[in-house]
Amino acid sequence: MKKQVFHDTQSDLSFKPNWMFSRVLIYSILIVWAFACLFPIYWTITTTFKAAPDVMKGNIVPWWDFTPKWLGLKSLGLSPNTIFAENTVREEFLKRFWNSTIIAVSSSAIAVALGSCTAYGLSRFSYRFGFMRNSDISFFFLSQLILPPVVLALPFLVLYKELALLDTRIGLIALYTLTVLPIVIWIMRDQFGSIPVELEEAALVDGLSLWRAFVTIILPIALPGIIAAFIISLVLTWNEYFFAALLTSSHAKTLPVMVASQTGSQGIAWWSMAALSFAAILPLVIIGIILERFIIKGMAAGAVK
């Protein structure tokens, strides 16, 4: 047996009420807030499976308070016994879902492509465009963020009518690209700024052209930033309601517009609204859980210099 050299002092061993108290306080606040964040989602999921009496009694916990029924999914035609039958509601729902997916994905992709090129150019070369220098050009792009959607909505309504782009996916894609472009540039500028210029210099010395170097060397390094920008654009475009409500009527209607048009018309049939809302939030909830670190990376970009 060796003799113990280091001892805990008396103050370390003693019970520390202050420390315990702060632990309890921290965790209780965290848990309360997490509950506030998650309960609406939980509520929506469970309400999908509630019948009218369950809704009226305010039952909350499945299998304990009430027995889950397939009502919500049935109203969308997605429950086990309706999934193989013809169903107009399901057709409608899938069409909206598909519209939302196409519009969100393609506008985010376009915005990321345009935005990365622009951010790269602005972070590497000096431009002169009339009186505008690099910082003015960046400011020009970022200032689009301030533009409220109402200002563009009505002119676009009239313009699209003339161009026969009203109620088309392309029309919405163009507008959504515009709304997320400043955010993409904001994130990507931060990303490219952190990549040393020596990398391209080495590539150029080795004989790559400017664009080859950009595509094969810089873009792969900037991939985390690109994913972050893409996901944040996806969140914003998937959830967009204002333009979609004004500029679409039947063909290109997106999921949020469908959800909005159903609220209020359902009475106590909460299960169908719950199912619809749940379907509208589900893709992003999954993305949020899996790709959380990219979202945080994207939002933190530019906050810390």
Next chain:
Amino acid sequence: MSKPEGDYLHIVMPDQISVKRQQLGRLIIWGSACTLFLVVILQSLDQVNFFSFGFENWRPTLYAYLLWAFCLCFGQVILYGEQGKRRLFILPAVLFVVSVVIFPLIFALGIAFSSWNLSSPDGRQFNGLDNVYQMWTDPFYWNAMKNMVYYTLVILLEYIVAFGLALLLNAQIRGRKFFRVAFLMPLMLSPVAVSWMIGKSMLEARFGPISRLARELGWDNPSFFGSPEMARAVIMIMDAWTFIPLMMIMILAGLQAIPKEMHEAAEVDGASPWKKFWEITFPLMLPVSITAILIRIIFKLKLADIIINVTSGGPGGATDSVTSFIFREYRDRSNVGYGTFLAIFYLIIIVIVMTILIKLSDRWMKPRY
């Protein structure tokens, strides 16, 4: 916001552009520009029924414009070689933004000074300053403006909550990843779905769980959208619930960037936690805080989805934001001219206020130590 200017990537350009190549480049650019010009003239003539070419819409002009934009980008490379390839990085985005923002804005100015009801057959009629007078005497618009001021002021409260949560997340805790994901969730949800989930079902006066809880706590007849103040507060809370994560994450990123040595040094000097926060954390976080608040203000000024779907401005316009008011102005009366004027006026106010805020924050952001 701005970076130092100048070339970061130096390239020696060996390009010798031959005269023929230059001519080709000019030909492509000017040729497509002429095509665009020609199509526009033809379409305009068609529009005023001078000639009839049987155009159904302005699509041909759009195609001609796209062709010109493409040729302009392509021509840069032919004309200027390496220098043109550089321009190619930003030219597409510039063209895109200019054509989708600047052009409609100019168009909007034209609409703003006219009376144009889309459902009436008269079409657009220039009416000078009538819209200005109408706006001046429109109590609902000014009410919506006043609401926007309230909505914006609440951001300070949201900021305090977000800062608190970020501090907690930055503390020594277990399950940090779980809490981070959970706290992030509200931001991912579509405002329209949120307005049903919370506004229409959880706050429903008879069966909603929150109303039930309120009844348990002794509020006999809970109604969350009955009185103006209450309705406004509920909208504020719902919007805060969605957007607090945004500020929280920006502040958290800032907190994590503070070097640990600062805190250790303060601890050695015997600073209390309270003092440590006010003397170190808060001043160091000032730039991040200001950025977060500015971005939050920008998002707040667009607030509309929740209001349109939950209260549609009621009761009596107490919850109206400018955006939702203009939305209804168009939806109910399809009054494009007046609505556009209101929107342009709103834009001008926003630009003025944001410029002042950015200028002020530039001054505050300079650390004092």
